Amino acid sequence: MRSTAKLLVLLKTGYQRILKDNLVGIYLHGSFVLGSFNEAISDLDYLVVTYKPLSLVEKEKLMKYTIDNLWSVAPAKGLEFHVVLLENTLNFNEPVPFELHFSQQHYEAYLDDPKGYVNKMHGSDPDLTAHLMIVTKVGKVLIGKSIKKVFCQIPSSAYWNSILYDISSAKSMIVEHPMYTTLNLCRALVYKKESVIDSKLSGGQWGLKKLPARYRKIVKKALVEYTSSGMTKKCKEKYDELVLIEFAEYMLNKINE
Secondary structure, X not given: OHHXXXXXHHHHHHHHHHHHHHEEEEEEEOHHHHOOOOOOOOOEEEEEEEOOOOOHHHHHHHHHXXXXXXXXXXXXXXXXXXXXXXXXXXXOOOOEEEOEEEOHHHHXXXXXXXXXXXXXXXXXXXXHHHHHHHHHHHOEEEEEOOHHHHOOOOOHHHHHHHHHHHHOOHHHHHHHOHHHHHHHHHHHHHHHHHOOOOOHHHHHHHHHHHOOHHHHHHHHHHHHHHHOOOOOHHHHOOOOHHHXXXXXXXXXXXXXX
16 A cells, blocks of 8 residues: 555645645545555545636646656556535535546546646536545545535435446446446445445445345456456456346346336
């Protein structure tokens, strides 16, 4: 965890230097706070809350600092963050607006056109509802005001809608991203059955005990991949695509019934 500790220090000091008095705080969520963080396959998820809208200069400085100073010490899947206004964390409305967003998925787009990226990357994101819920339940303050002073409570119905949105394309995504989608479906069903906010790791562990025997091999393989460096012999074995699709259909039926 040495590189992660260095990353957190650089994240805190760098963003504070750029945003100055506009920074309310930086709040960690995702696998890092849910107890399933693995530098070999995870990303670091965080929310940046500001008092007022970001200027173009602030956006450019944040992105440049993120790429130049944080990316080299980030976990394997990189970083994912949203910048959100305090007024939108104190008062919940769907979909949640954001000032700036970045993840590994957007890395090439940013490098191709940095100015164009920061100009266009603002709007709203249904995934933010889930991020906000996790922050309010188990999030950690990296710097700034306490979570209770910054975030309102998120309705469970809104969180459930965010989950449904996230898994809506699972039947097609599971072939391309079998490990992630398999475990994501498991934790979605955990919430449906038990109203528990789980990590992908604990969701998969629940699936090993509760799901039909036919699907436990898939879940076990996904867990092995999730908890390893991704380079073991077992992880290199291919998933059965037909069984993956069948599994996704089964899980979506159970989640939506």
